[in-house]
Amino acid sequence: MDQDFDALIVGAGGAGLWAALELAQAGVPTAVLTKLYPTRSHTGAAQGGVCAALGNYEEDHWEWHMFDTVKGGDYLTDQDAAEVLAREAIETVIELEHMGLPFNRTPEGKIDQRRFGGHTRNFGEGPVRRACFAADRTGHMILQTLYQQCIKAGVQFFDEYQVVDLLFDGGEVGAGGRAAGVVAYRIADGELHAFRAKVVLLATGGFGRMFRITSNAWSLTGDGVALAYRHGVPLQDMEFFQFHPTGIVGLGILLSEAARGEGGYLRNDSGERFMARYAPNLMELGPRDLVSRAIYQEVRAGRGIGGKDYVYLDITHLGRKMIEEKLPDIADFVRTYQGIEPITEPVPIQPTAHYAMGGIPTDLNARVIRDADRTIVAGLYAAGECACVSVHGANRLGTNSLVDLLVFGRRAGRQMARDVRGLELPDLDRDAIEPVRAELRAISERPSGESPARIRADLADVMMDNVGVYRTEELLAAALPRVRALQERYGRIHIDDKGTVFNTDLLEAREVGYLLDCAETTVVSALARKESRGAHAREDYPERDDVNYLSHTLAYQAEGGPRLAYKPVTITRFQPKPRTY
Amino acid sequence: MQVDLRILRYDPERDAGPHWVSYSVEAEPTDRVLDLLHRVKYEVDGALTFRRSCGHGVCGSDAMLINGRNRLACRIRVEQLGRRRISVAPLPGLPVIKDLVVDMDGFFAKYRSVQPFLITDGPPPSRERRQSPEERARYDDTTKCILCAACTSSCPSFWAQPDYVGPAAIVQAHRFIFDSRDEGADERLEILADQDGVWRCRTIFNCTDACPRGIEITRAILEVSAAIVERHG
Structure with missing residues (x-):
């Protein structure tokens, strides 16, 4: 069955919902397609806060936020994008309050703000209270508030429609084709639907499920990223994947940086606040890449708790009242998943795969670009974690993921509303859905073969063990043939469920293919970057190398594996300097 | 094991x-x-x-x-x-x-029926609206809802009367009715005063027991009921 809309949005997290809201308010016929229900999107798992230089407690300026974002990204951040992010953070947070978001409040009734890693006053002097928050469920409240506003605005949702292909008119991306719609699989009955549109936004989130220990939802499988790549869009900066320092040991469930923002300590086996050795100025509020590496160093030196591979997050000195009022959810997670009372006991933590800095390259208005010359892919947009603007550079600062999806989700919606004017619907071949139908059928009809779940687990192991916090030529070179062997096995997968109703067996099998694409581009991009920058820490090349590598990686799909190209970094106000905290 | x-x-x-x-x-x-x-x-x-x-x-x-x-x-x-x-x-x-x-579609339709969004008159101020910490605390509990349907589907009144709007939708309405910034309480209370609204609640407390977020749901329902009574005096 085919349907036409002016605008399509794939994914109903914060970026997709804000874009939908802008389009609805501009009167553009819009559909949002999500493989979940909107309120299940992973924006809802964000905890600690959303930074904006409101200055509700102390002096703050968007220029300081911009500087922190650039330095946090180890100078790979595009500075024109960081400026947009820091400036518009302020108005988007105010707008969210106007939409009804229940922020915590100061005694005067203003939006409450707290400290967060890497966010400083006066270009690095010391921590600043910049993170606006709603307890430790800020993302939950953002997701709820935006969904509420979409209901109010009458946005049309297609819940549990999983997008399985992108459609183009006039050839593939490399040949100058224009986005023309998507193919969606209706989960309830297995029917494929072609949705035609003038403009298409990818807002599908990240792909942390390619790692064994991750804070990411099961649904974060890089769908939009991999589909764009398969149609000729290069993937930018895939070698930069953030490990958050404080995940629950073994499970990877996130314990917000807000715990440290409110004054929590990190301690090693002897009880020492070891961050004094790594970030003497900001201590526990150093940026995430640095803190995750510090934990690995402590563990390697035998100073993990009991000699094991974790350290303690200690919030016992914050007191019951503070914890119950400002960190209730993470206290609950610790009790539920570790059986520990965080008010009286330290909490075992270890780094967890958390956020993709890389993804689909875009310009400042979320338009997808396809080369170093910034050539625009007509009709195609991306925002949120699946996109790479790049505001996060080599390492994202805490809370900036929410700022990113708000600022650039809003910009995406506004740009799309401008662009649809005067456009005709593109042409679609009658058999546009046939290629993906054949791919899905091949999986369903194969009588026996490899288990996709096994392949996913093996992939998660090799990515965790070889492409994690610390990397070397040896580890990465060993990872590549293993990923390729998994891709080869993926060509022979078999599933049990042959039905049409709610076939998650088939859809998860499809998702494993996306993760393999994300993993391969990550490994190839990481092998080629022979320096250490932000989250990409090469032990064989421990220094940042601005002479050779101050540039963005672009990975194109090609015969025999990804082909790499490079794109210059935009530098406006802040020349690269050594990065110390 | x-x-x-x-x-x-x-x-x-x-x-x-x-x-x-x-x-x-x-x-x-x-x-x-x-x-x-x-x-x-x-x-x-x-x-x-x-x-x-x-x-x-x-x-x-x-x-x-x-x-x-x-x-x-x-x-x-x-x-x-x-x-x-x-x-x-x-x-x-x-x-x-x-x-x-x-099938969750009916559940979400009931959620949408209570106007689960902030309703205000007039243009917003240039900065944030002011709300005291006490006013914010008044509806904190019901902001935690994740719409999992554990409460509504545990409710014997809902099993007996599938048209009952159910605990989850009332929780969502409560979150706005007691928000000092909201001006849509009249409309929501009107909807919930309907025969399939709050009066179907028999205070069995299954919803409160079922809630994975620890929301005091029965209490929230009773507060909404009291607000209806107060309004209609």
């Missing part, structure tokens, strides 16, 4: 009706029920079907009936269930699509 995991299975394309299937599953005491379901799906039968996403109790996808109580499969550990025989069935009172997946 070995756990006897009994799952109420139903495939509309193959089965005449729901039926129990038993799986012997190796489990650690600290495993969540979701881990056991994954073990069956990935090692025994890929056709086993359930929803799940975040895996740590904030997205609301995996509410189901576990040992006779509505819970999130990702939040309940084997050791908390206290026995080696674990039964898992879909949420009661909602149409079953397949295995542990229920």
Whole structure:
């Protein structure tokens, strides 16, 4: 069955919902397609806060936020994008309050703000209270508030429609084709639907499920990223994947940086606040890449708790009242998943795969670009974690993921509303859905073969063990043939469920293919970057190398594996300097 | 240890009706029920079907009936269930699509019916609206709702009267009715004063017991009822 809309949005997290809201308010016929229900999107798992230089407690300026974002990204951040992010953070947070978001409040009734890693006053002097928050469920409240506003605005949702292909008119991306719609699989009955549109936004989130220990939802499988790549869009900066320092040991469930923002300590086996050795100025509020590496160093030196591979997050000195009022959810997670009372006991933590800095390259208005010359892919947009603007550079600062999806989700919606004017619907071949139908059928009809779940687990192991916090030529070179062997096995997968109703067996099998694409581009991009920058820490090349590598990686799909190209970094106000905290 | 995991299975394309299937599953005491379901799906039968996403109790996808109580499969550990025989069935009172997946469309339609969005008159100020910490605390509890449907599908009044708007929708309305910034209370209270609104509540407290977020749902329903009475004086 085919349907036409002016605008399509794939994914109903914060970026997709804000874009939908802008389009609805501009009167553009819009559909949002999500493989979940909107309120299940992973924006809802964000905890600690959303930074904006409101200055509700102390002096703050968007220029300081911009500087922190650039330095946090180890100078790979595009500075024109960081400026947009820091400036518009302020108005988007105010707008969210106007939409009804229940922020915590100061005694005067203003939006409450707290400290967060890497966010400083006066270009690095010391921590600043910049993170606006709603307890430790800020993302939950953002997701709820935006969904509420979409209901109010009458946005049309297609819940549990999983997008399985992108459609183009006039050839593939490399040949100058224009986005023309998507193919969606209706989960309830297995029917494929072609949705035609003038403009298409990818807002599908990240792909942390390619790692064994991750804070990411099961649904974060890089769908939009991999589909764009398969149609000729290069993937930018895939070698930069953030490990958050404080995940629950073994499970990877996130314990917000807000715990440290409110004054929590990190301690090693002897009880020492070891961050004094790594970030003497900001201590526990150093940026995430640095803190995750510090934990690995402590563990390697035998100073993990009991000699094991974790350290303690200690919030016992914050007191019951503070914890119950400002960190209730993470206290609950610790009790539920570790059986520990965080008010009286330290909490075992270890780094967890958390956020993709890389993804689909875009310009400042979320338009997808396809080369170093910034050539625009007509009709195609991306925002949120699946996109790479790049505001996060080599390492994202805490809370900036929410700022990113708000600022650039809003910009995406506004740009799309401008662009649809005067456009005709593109042409679609009658058999546009046939290629993906054949791919899905091949999986369903194969009588026996490899288990996709096994392949996913093996992939998660090799990515965790070889492409994690610390990397070397040896580890990465060993990872590549293993990923390729998994891709080869993926060509022979078999599933049990042959039905049409709610076939998650088939859809998860499809998702494993996306993760393999994300993993391969990550490994190839990481092998080629022979320096250490932000989250990409090469032990064989421990220094940042601005002479050779101050540039963005672009990975194109090609015969025999990804082909790499490079794109210059935009530098406006802040020349690269050594990065110390 | 070995756990006897009994799952109420139903495939509309193959089965005449729901039926129990038993799986012997190796489990650690600290495993969540979701881990056991994954073990069956990935090692025994890929056709086993359930929803799940975040895996740590904030997205609301995996509410189901576990040992006779509505819970999130990702939040309940084997050791908390206290026995080696674990039964898992879909949420009661909602149409079953397949295995542990229920049709949520009616549930979300009721959510949308209470106007779950801030209603205000006039243009907003240039900065944030002011709200005191006390005013903010007034509705804090009901902002936690993740729309998992554990409450509504545990409610005997809802089982008896499927048109009852249900606890989850009332919780969502409460979140706005008691928000000092909102000016839509009259409309919402009008909707909830309907015969399928708050008066269907028989204060059985199943909803409060079922809520994985610890929301005092029955209390919220009673506060909304009191507000209706007050308004109509």
